[in-house]
Amino acid sequence: MAAALAVCGTLVQCERPPYVQRDKDADAQSKDDADAQESWLVIRQAWCVCVDAQGIIIHVGPLAEAGEIVNGAQKVIRLEKHQMLCPGFIDTHIHAPQYSYTGTATDKPLMSWLQDYTFPAEKALQDVEKAAEVYERIVARTLRCGTTTAMYFGTLHNASSQVLADTCFRLGQRALVGKVSMDRNGQQGYQEADTKSALQDAENFVRNLKQSQAGKAGMALPVLTPRFIPTCTPELLRGLGDLARQYDCNVQSHISESLDEVEFSAALHPGEGSDAILFDAAGLLRKGAVMAHGVHMSDADFALLKARGAAIAHCPLSNFFFAHGYLPVAKLLKQGVLMGLGTDVAGGYSPSMFNAMRSAVLASKAGAIQARTAHLDGDHIIDYRHAFFLATLGGAQALDIDDKVGKLQVGMQFDALILDADAPGTNIDVFPRDSIEDVFQKLCTLGDDRNVIRVFTPVLLQAYMQKRAKLETETSKE
Ligand SMILES: [Zn+2]
Incomplete structure (x- = not known):
């Protein structure tokens, strides 16, 4: 099969999660590389990745063995010494409508922050033109920062949330988009009229988004999105759980985020248990369900999440502002709890996954300091490699x-x-003595959108190839 594009040079990626032993029979290709044999994060130099015109990867391997397919490729990109190809970043928790006030509103605890900043900003995006402006900018911004997939919260409004999904597709970002559901404890003008209409709107959103995306290779998927326990009645949660099962949909929400949120949940549901137990009772803990934060979850809660195949979106920057604690990421990775990384815009002030990665490392350091002060045991530290795992394969x-x-x-x-x-x-300054591992670590630790020189998804690849064809500037070296 002819390649549309071949990228030749250094490839860096996580082939499996940290702390998990490799299946002996898996990945025969990796066995060729003795250095990479035991590693979950691999850096392969003089490597080659080839892609067909639909954006499907058709070859990965040593450049020395890829002469024929590279020679037949429509376009070849040969990476320079300090350039590397890696999987796109995946932001597992981000609120698109909150982007307009990102970088401000960092002065309040969670529950008053929602009332004073979030609900008014989200309410304003009932106007689809205003929504289109904000969504255009956040999708463009996150793409520039290297986010190829984002799991977005929209607003309560079906039409505006559909605009978000359409914007992602048009600009080439893979997206999982949720119309927010909340039928209690909102504010005047920003709460659904009743549970029945909330469920009808959620179902309509899922059906319409699936229909609008038919034939578009799954670039935008609907997500059932109860905001969190305090704003959703048990009837709404159960109804959304039923819809998740019926439509085989992803789910997203917030779980045991902060002390004020946990107190509010407990006051609404005395004696009924934690957020995790309440979500599970509604059928919302399932594979593809992504619960943000989890800072105040118990070991039993994490075990429940793991048993259901649900995941945590770790949002370290936001946690510094709101959570009154930290997530024990290293411990959870060792336990095999599924976990990704989220910017949590605008609770987290940066839309960049580079900043999310750095914040994850810093949060683990802060956790270790706290544990030491409290004379607790525990392996809390993660490094840039674990953060990169969370930002990609995780x-x-x-x-x-x-x-x-x-x-x-x-x-x-x-x-x-x-x-x-x-x-x-x-x-970044690279010195002659820096190894390729050093260059990668510098990118993770110091990198930003300036270091992302090309972003590919299947949609962006097609645009790239069309542009190349139009300019008739194909050469064997970019
Ligand atoms: Zn959030």
Whole structure:
């Protein structure tokens, strides 16, 4: 099969989660590389990834063995010394309508923050033109930062949330989009009229989005989105659980995020148990369900989540502002709890997954300091490699789309980035003694949107190839 595009140079990716032993029979290709044999994060130099015109990966392997397919490729990108190809970033928790006030409103605890900033901003996006403006900007911004997939909260409004999904598709970002459901404890003008109409709107949103995306390779998927326990009646939660089962849909919400939220939940449901137990009773803990934060979950809650195949969206930057605690990421990864990384815009002030990765490392350091002060045991530290896992393969597993994206292997879709440590205006200085591992660590630790020099999804690949054809500038070296 002829390749539309071949990218030749250094490839970095997580081939499996950390702390999980490799299946001896799996991945015969990896066995060729003795250095990578035991590693879950691999950096392969002089490698080659080839993609067909639909954006499906058709070859991954050593460049030395790929002469024929590379020579036959319509376009070849040969990476420079400090450039590398990696899977695109996956933001597992982000609120698109809150982007307009990102970088402000960092001064209040969660429950008053919602009332004073969030609900008014979301209410305003009932106007689809206003929504279109905000959504155009957040999708463009996150794509520039290397986010090829995002799991978005929209607003209560079906039409505006559909605009968000349409914007993602048009700009080439893979998206899982939720119309928010909330039938209590909102505010004047921003709460659904009653539970019945809330469920009808949620179902209409799922059906319409599925219909509008037919034949578009699953680039935008609907998500059932109860905001969180305090704003959803048990009837609404149960109805959404039924819809998740009926339409085989992803689910997203917030879970045991902060002390004020946990107190509010407990006051509404005395003696009924934790957020996790309440979600589970409604059938909302399932594969592809992504629950943000989880900072105040118990070991039993995490075990329940794991048993159901549901995942945590770890949002470390937001946690510093709201959560009154930290998530024990290293412990949960060792236990095999599914987990991705989220920016949680605007609770997290940065839409960049580079910042989310750095914040995850810092949060684990803060957790270790706290544990030491309290004389607790525990392995809390994660490093840039674990953060990169959460931002790529971990996110794909959390969203239950790891059969399509999260790593670059044959048969998967080409959601990928070219990172360049030497990009114009870069914040990074590479020295002659730096190894390729050092360059990758510098990209994770110091990188930003300037270092993302090319973003690919199947939609963006088609646009790229059309542009190349139009300009008639194909050469064997970019
Ligand atoms: Zn959130």
